[in-house]
Amino acid sequence: MPIKPVHGGDPMPLESPDDVATLVGHLERRDREPAWLGDHFSYLAGTRPDWFRPFQETVIVGNHLPYWEVVYDDACVLLAGASDRCVETLAGRLRDRWSGYDMWALAAIGTGAARVVIADLVRAGADRQDFEDSGIWVPPTGPAEYRFTPQRRVVVLEPGDFPGADNPVGLPVERIVRDPATTPVVWHYASFRLGEIPGLPPFPAERAHLVAPASACLWTVFADIGADGRYFGEEVRFESGDDDPDEDYADDDPGFGAGRVLLRPYGPDLIYSNGNIHSSPGVVGTAGGPPIGLYPNPSCPSCKRLMFHALTVETYIREHGDGFRSLYLCEDCHKVASTATGWN
Ligand SMILES: [Zn+2]
Structure with missing residues (x-):
């Protein structure tokens, strides 16, 4: 069974819609630990979200969200397309009293009705940052915009030598920047074929590169990308201000850790535990889905829109x-x- 409840205990089978009804019954009666329930819902998000759809109103309108223990990226799958009744219920509760649970449930729904309500709430004074941390941008006019795709792929690492890999890990920096002599980039994590992540907006380059400067701090590297796929105009911003006080990582071995990543669909072959899939062999992350939500997300340095x-x-x-x-x-x-x- 690919569900490993984080506090132990045997998982229940989830092999039919009736099993899902039994699971939701545990939630309604509060007779199981929320974390135990949560890993089951996480498995449903990764395997059969359609089986959860009949229970969207149960969880939202019945106000079970504080006991649901589902992380935001799974909620974006399980609550996607929830009814306008769900949207109106959440909007009404939020206008009475702000609640983080109701806010992110509304954010997870993603319908046209939800986008209009989110924009109205922000323009009426709700904290724009709460929604931006959830990957949602409210422009000056019109409905809110989702700045992520709810369609997720698992990022699986394969160490080794893979010349010509679609998604290479550990390229020399001179392969990914136009001017290696002046770039602040010293480290290439991986390059990703954007066409393998469903729901991304059209982009002029086939691949984008995840890179790092020589810093142990929290940072953002902005870069322009040309049709040649190489970065130019790289600029590093440190959370601590203009200067990086700590260049611990300048000497990491550039030959270390080469390989490739594969982007695979979610499914029953993964291990669902503690609200994530990271204990599955080889899994190092998720492509698509919302940002992790613990930190502010970057705005474009040119147009200021949430990236x-x-x-x-x-x-x-x-x-x-x-x-x-x-x-x-x-x-x-x-x-x-x-x-x-x-x-975290
Ligand atoms: Zn821009």
Whole structure:
């Protein structure tokens, strides 16, 4: 069974819609640990989200969200397309009293009705940052825009020598920047074929590169990308300000950790535990899906719009620093951002 409840205990079977009804019954009666329930819902998000669809109103309108223990990226799959009744219920509750649970459930729905309500709430004074941290941008006019695709792919690492790989790990920096003599980039994690991530906006380059400067801090590397697929105009911003006080990682071995990544669909072959799939063999992250939501997401330095989240991986993909690394795009300005965040 690919469900490993984080606090132990045997998982229940989820082999039919009736099993899902039994699972939701546990939630309604509060007779199981929320974390135990959560890993089952995570498995459903990865395998049969359609079986959960009849229970969207049960969970939202019945106000079970605080006991649901589902992480946001799974919620974006399980609550996708929920009814306008769900949207109106959440909007009404949020206008009465702000709740993080109701806010992210509304954010996870993704319908036209939800986009209009989110824009109305922000223009009426709701905290724009809450939605931006969830990957949603409210423009000056019109409905909210989703700056991520809910369609996810698992990022699986294969160490080794793979010349000509679609998604190479550990390329020499001179292969990915136009001017190696002046670039602040010292490390290549991986390059990703954007066409393998369904739902990304059209982008002029076939691949985008996840890269790092020589820094142990939290940083963002912005770059322009040309049709040749190479970065130019790279610029590093540090969370701590203009200067990087700590260049611990300048000497990481450039030959270390070569390989490739494969992007695979979610499915029953993964291990679902503690609200994630990272204990599955070889899994180092997720392409598509929302940003991790623990940190502010980058805005495009040119047009200031919230950038589109492409993927997030762990530094295990190719050790350099410690934490999560994410890749973002601005499809209008042809800009890419690589960001470093801590584990939580
Ligand atoms: Zn832009």
